[in-house]
Amino acid sequence: MPRGGKKGHKGRGKQFNNPEEIDRQMKAQKEMRESGATAEKESSSESEEESSSDEDSEFRRRNGVEGLIEIENPNRASQKNKKVTEVDVNAPRELSRREREEIEKQKSKERYMKLHQEGKTDQARADLARLAIIKKQREEAAKKRDELRKEKEAEEAKGKH
Numbered sequence: 001m002p003r004g005g006k007k008g009h010k011g012r013g014k015q016f017n018n019p020e021e022i023d024r025q026m027k028a029q030k031e032m033r034e035s036g037a038t039a040e041k042e043s044s045s046e047s048e049e050e051s052s053s054d055e056d057s058e059f060r061r062r063n064g065v066e067g068l069i070e071i072e073n074p075n076r077a078s079q080k081n082k083k084v085t086e087v088d089v090n091a092p093r094e095l096s097r098r099e100r101e102e103i104e105k106q107k108s109k110e111r112y113m114k115l116h117q118e119g120k121t122d123q124a125r126a127d128l129a130r131l132a133i134i135k136k137q138r139e140e141a142a143k144k145r146d147e148l149r150k151e152k153e154a155e156e157a158k159g160k161h
Contacts, residue, residue: 095103116124 112121115121119125119128
């Protein structure tokens with residue numbers, strides 16, 4: 001047994017068109033087609049100077065809404081096949097976004113390293129200052145060791161005499 005309160009309304013609300021209405025619509029469509037075809041014949045006989053691409057687009061049937069709305073879809077264009085003789089192997093190809101970004105990243109890194117080696121970046125200045133301080137500290141420690149060693153040698157010399 002089915003559950004729930006949903007019940008189908010199969011026979012309710014169907015509307016049928018009158019056969020007379022259908023005939024009238026079909027006649028109107030025929031007249032539109034015939035008048036459109038005669039208008040096309042008249043326009044083509046009056047101006048035979050139209051290019052072949054215009055004629056092709058006029059005679060081609062369009063499905064659905066395509067005939068009503070003019071669209072430009074770049075993906076819809078058919079791909080033109082190139083001949084082997086037309087392809088230029090030596091021509092520079094366009095880089096993708098990732099490739100361009102990678103190259104820019106490498107160049108900026110090289111530029112930074114060059115400036116860093118010249119001591120023009122903030123980090124290089126800080127490093128050089130830190131190195132200068134360490135150098136001073138080591139020199140002072142070396143002087144102290146020398147003094148202590150000389151004092152010990154002097155004491156040993158006094159102790160032997």
